[in-house]
Amino acid sequence: MNFFPVGQTHFxxxxxxxxxxxxxxxxxxxxxxVILMGVELMLNAGNxxxxxxxxxxxxxxxxxxxxxxxxxxxxxxxxxxGILIAxxxxxxxxxxxxxxxxxx
Amino acid sequence: MISIxxxxxxxxxxxxxxxxxxxxxxxxxxxxxxxxxxxSVWITLAALGCxxxxxxxxxxxxxxxxxxxxxxxxxxxxxxxxxxxxxxxxLAVLSAPKYLxxxxxxxxxxxxxxxxxxxxxxxxxxxxxxxxxxxxxxxxSIPVYCLVGFTRTNVYSTEASMKYFVIGAFATGFLVYGIAxxxxxxxxxxxxxxxxxAARAPGLFYAGMTLLxxxxxxxxxxxxxxxxxxxxxxxxxxxxxxFMAEAxxxxxxxxxxxxxxVGFGFDAAVxxxxxxxxxxxxxxxxxxNLTALVQTDVKRMMGYxxxxxxxxxxxxxxxxxxxxxxxxxxxxLYYLFVYVLMNAGAFGILxxxxxxxxxxxxxxxxxxxxxxxxxxxxxxxxxxxxLTGLPPLAGFFGKFYIFSYAVKAGYVPLVIIAILNSVVSxxxxxxxxxxxxxxxxxDTGRAAVxxxxxxxxxxxxxxxxxxxxxxxxxxxxxxxxxxxRLAASSLFATAP
Numbered sequence: 086m087n088f089f090p091v092g093q094t095h096f097x098x099x100x101x102x103x104x105x106x107x108x109x110x111x112x113x114x115x116x117x118x119v120i121l122m123g124v125e126l127m128l129n130a131g132n133x134x135x136x137x138x139x140x141x142x143x144x145x146x147x148x149x150x151x152x153x154x155x156x157x158x159x160x161x162x163x164x165x166x167g168i169l170i171a172x173x174x175x176x177x178x179x180x181x182x183x184x185x186x187x188x189x
Numbered sequence: 190m191i192s193i194x195x196x197x198x199x200x201x202x203x204x205x206x207x208x209x210x211x212x213x214x215x216x217x218x219x220x221x222x223x224x225x226x227x228x229s230v231w232i233t234l235a236a237l238g239c240x241x242x243x244x245x246x247x248x249x250x251x252x253x254x255x256x257x258x259x260x261x262x263x264x265x266x267x268x269x270x271x272x273x274x275x276x277x278x279x280l281a282v283l284s285a286p287k288y289l290x291x292x293x294x295x296x297x298x299x300x301x302x303x304x305x306x307x308x309x310x311x312x313x314x315x316x317x318x319x320x321x322x323x324x325x326x327x328x329x330s331i332p333v334y335c336l337v338g339f340t341r342t343n344v345y346s347t348e349a350s351m352k353y354f355v356i357g358a359f360a361t362g363f364l365v366y367g368i369a370x371x372x373x374x375x376x377x378x379x380x381x382x383x384x385x386x387a388a389r390a391p392g393l394f395y396a397g398m399t400l401l402x403x404x405x406x407x408x409x410x411x412x413x414x415x416x417x418x419x420x421x422x423x424x425x426x427x428x429x430x431x432f433m434a435e436a437x438x439x440x441x442x443x444x445x446x447x448x449x450x451v452g453f454g455f456d457a458a459v460x461x462x463x464x465x466x467x468x469x470x471x472x473x474x475x476x477x478n479l480t481a482l483v484q485t486d487v488k489r490m491m492g493y494x495x496x497x498x499x500x501x502x503x504x505x506x507x508x509x510x511x512x513x514x515x516x517x518x519x520x521x522l523y524y525l526f527v528y529v530l531m532n533a534g535a536f537g538i539l540x541x542x543x544x545x546x547x548x549x550x551x552x553x554x555x556x557x558x559x560x561x562x563x564x565x566x567x568x569x570x571x572x573x574x575x576l577t578g579l580p581p582l583a584g585f586f587g588k589f590y591i592f593s594y595a596v597k598a599g600y601v602p603l604v605i606i607a608i609l610n611s612v613v614s615x616x617x618x619x620x621x622x623x624x625x626x627x628x629x630x631x632d633t634g635r636a637a638v639x640x641x642x643x644x645x646x647x648x649x650x651x652x653x654x655x656x657x658x659x660x661x662x663x664x665x666x667x668x669x670x671x672x673x674r675l676a677a678s679s680l681f682a683t684a685p
Contacts, residue, residue: 097373100369104362104366107362108362111355111359111362117351117355120355121355121358124355124358124359124361124362127359127362127363127365127366128361128362128365130366131362131365131366131368131369132365132369134366134369134370134373135368135369135372135373137373138369138372138373138376139372142373142376144376144377146377146378147372149320150319150320150368150372150378153320153323153324154320154323154365157323157324157327160327160331161327161331161358161361164331164334164335164354165334165354165355165358167335168334168335168338168347168350168351168354169351171338171341171347171350172347172348172350172351174341174342174347175341175342175343175344175347176344176347176348181355
């Protein structure tokens with residue numbers, strides 16, 4: 086029984102939606118942790134698209150790509166949170182608008 | 190059955206030396222923390238030296254091997270980039286020990302992180318597949334985020350690190366999505382197969398190409414994706430700025446040129462990236478130079494100057510893509526080599542006069558330097574004149590080759606804009622020389638700010654080598670150009 090056939094287009098539309106959401110989060114929100122979440126959303130939108138392409142074209146390498154991208158994303162978040170803590174210790178804030186020592 | 194053979198490992202030995210040395214330094218620091226600091230400097234220099242000589246040797250021997258089932262290709266092009274990057278990193282390492290020791294952050298991790306980053310850079314120019322490209326780019330970037338925030342109690346350093354990280358991660362997001370779309374369009378991750386995607390699924394292909402290019406342009410600091418450059422340059426500890434301004438600057442061009450030439454190609458249908466890059470090159474040169482004019486901080490000024498230089502390099506890439514000639518691409522490689530020398534030297538002088546409590550960063554801080562420290566002032570003058578592009582210094586020949594090939598390719602208006610920009614840039618480079626030579630404490634109304642607390646042998650070696658290189662390799666550019674031509678022709682052998 087297939088009431089609602091889900092095809093490649095659906096996956097791609099979802100991933101494009103997630104990517105846009107991620108970009109908007111990074112651009113609009115000012116809390117650095119939320120910005121990090123936005124970046125994660127962008128990366129995972131890419132992952133979803135790769136898995137969909139891989140699944141529907143029968144080209145299995147895409148599954149491995151996704152694992153590698155997830156690993157790198159985890160490493161990136163680890164470093165990002167470390168930097169955030171260092172920033173919080175010196176500045177007592179994690180709001181991107183208040184990081185204004187450097188500007189011309 | 191997929192296996193990793195001894196040939197694979199020996200093929201990527203320029204990158205392997207660096208990774209092994211980085212791990213060795215981390216182990217050494219854990220097991221023998223008292224003596225690991227100076228030892229790690231020597232291990233780093235040895236590893237970089239090994240990679241540099243291996244790369245140069247294989248470049249001249251014409252080694253061209255495809256490794257790891259086609260994911261990595263160590264050809265002349267990859268070896269040339271490896272050599273440039275190892276040279277740049279060596280210069281950056283030489284500038285670091287004294288500066289870090291004065292600030293109490295002379296830790297072995299600094300060298301380990303730097304080596305991991307350099308390992309990523311070497312692989313970036315060698316990657317033949319999208320995911321390898323991505324992994325190399327992240328291996329290159331993530332350690333640099335940490336290095337920028339290395340003086341972690343300093344508010345400027347942590348803020349610079351945060352800004353660089355957020356924008357870098359944002360760029361990574363674009364890059365990954367671009368990779369996803371290109372992979373979907375082409376049905377394969379190999380760069381040589383990408384072009385087929387334009388016919389199979391044009392919409393996906395062009396969207397993917399745009400996103401991938403946006404990711405790259407962020408990394409090279411091209412306008413309008415340049416906002417991180419000045420902040421990161423100013424806030425980072427000066428030895429890290431040195432590293433960023435030469436190695437981290439040169440490396441992304443390695444992968445970018447390869448993706449453009451081998452991946453997207455020059456066919457009319459696929460080569461839509463050329464007009465886009467023309468616009469971006471003009472914007473990058475002009476915005477970089479005009480903003481640099483009003484800066485009072487040398488590090489920040491050099492940040493904008495590095496944006497402008499990205500613009501010149503883009504002109505060179507455009508010329509090479511139009512002419513499809515190895516000679517034109519060789520000019521770009523030669524320019525990168527020269528650019529590494531000039532920047533390393535300029536930041537080296539700032540490091541020489543930085544002391545524990547305060548960096549010497551403002552242009553005003555250098556006032557009257559020529560009277561007190563004539564040699565240092567003379568070296569700085571050489572670097573600044575070379576960055577301006579005055580003959581007979583290497584900076585002039587770098588620009589001259591790039592611009593002459595661009596004229597040959599028919600980009601005359603672009604070259605006129607580039608030359609006008611070079612003229613504008615003379616103002617802010619010469620501002621430093623004027624402060625050093627023609628002004629004294631009586632003009633600024635305060636005592637000399639720069640502090641000289643003895644030299645480090647490492648730093649001194651770096652300064653004299655770069656100055657010698659700028660004077661020597663300008664006039665004797667032929668051996669370098671011959672090597673660059675060898676490298677460039679190996680890239681064009683695979684390009685369509």
